[in-house]
Amino acid sequence: MSRFPYNAVPDHPPYPWVSLRIKDNYKNLVFGPFQCRVDSGSEATCVPAWIAGDPGVHDYEEDVAYDFAGNPVDISFLVVLDATVEVLDPQGSVVFQKSYIGMRFPVLPDSEGLLGLDVLNDMVSTMDGPGLVFII
């Protein structure tokens, strides 16, 4: 088991997070590691914009999504045809690893990403709220 202490931000509830790394095995690219908020409300794992901005040879997609109010918004995706997604513990060791084909990661303007259901559903995890720790 690996334990991830919740992240504490002033004026907000503490929240679970992990460190994520995405490998593009087709193009031999590595994205991250970067911090991801654990978010069972997100259908897709999302990446922060800074991770997709460089090196500029990654595959991408543009599409229409819907915002919180139901309004259509344009969104960019980081596309990885042959992906390996890794979760790293606070010491940098890989504690979860899985291969995916044809992944599309929405790109968010935030500094951190989201660990969404497309990856979260492949691991056994526990959110220990009182203990303020996320366990894989």
Add this chain to the structure above:
Amino acid sequence: MTVKSFSEQASSAAVADENYLAYLREADGLEKTMAGHMVAYADGERIATGKDGRELAKNIPEEYRYRSLFIKTIGSPQIHFRRPSFRRQGQ
């Protein structure tokens, strides 16, 4: 506020992208004949198709492998964001 700001940025990027525009021009036809397939664009032209990511990767010409390609899954499910923002006011 965050989503709207991102939308404005993304719209500008999308409008300027020749590959996205190339896809939009043939999107109706592709949705009728290749639903569920993946397609790749470069230089404003479709360069490869495949029934999934693995087949598409095989079909992309080698000279495009290390270029930034526009990849589209035909008829892919639309994303819905369920929260307004992660950012605090004033940031």
